[in-house]
Amino acid sequence: MSKVNVRYIVADVDEAIPFYMEMLGFKLEMHPAPGFASLSLGDLQLLLNRPGAGGAGQAMPEGELPAPGGWNRIQIEIEDLETTVEKLKSAGCRFRNEIVTGQGGKQVLIEDPSGNPVELFQPF
Numbered sequence: 001m002s003k004v005n006v007r008y009i010v011a012d013v014d015e016a017i018p019f020y021m022e023m024l025g026f027k028l029e030m031h032p033a034p035g036f037a038s039l040s041l042g043d044l045q046l047l048l049n050r051p052g053a054g055g056a057g058q059a060m061p062e063g064e065l066p067a068p069g070g071w072n073r074i075q076i077e078i079e080d081l082e083t084t085v086e087k088l089k090s091a092g093c094r095f096r097n098e099i100v101t102g103q104g105g106k107q108v109l110i111e112d113p114s115g116n117p118v119e120l121f122q123p124f
Contacts, residue, residue, distance in 0.1 A: 005045040006074055010048050010049070010068055020041075035057060068112075075120075079122065094110065095109065
């Protein structure tokens with residue numbers, strides 16, 4: 001099977017890198033240009049692109065540029081969601097909601113500096 005990566009469009013790659021590394025434990029794999037970086041967390045490769053940078057940041061045929069945000073997201077399993085949320089709130093991170101409980105566990109949505117959602121999930 002081929003390797004699977006996730007790409008997020010971010011307004012500022014240099015601002016997004018410390019968020020993913022310091023707040024969520026990602027490792028920087030490469031940052032060859034201001035408009036691109038690759039980070040990893042376990043088997044997940046997260047590719048960050050600035051609009052207009054590289055092939056992934058180019059305008060669509062109608063002129064629309066890729067933009068951050070939306071509702072699709074990566075999910076990171078957390079052992080202690082409440083403690084993690086308190087740490088991230090103390091660091092000034094933005095949340096879309098408070099912790100909610102579903103059938104499989106508890107979750108909350110945090111936003112990276114560009115507004116891309118990241119789901120933190122604690123399974124039952």
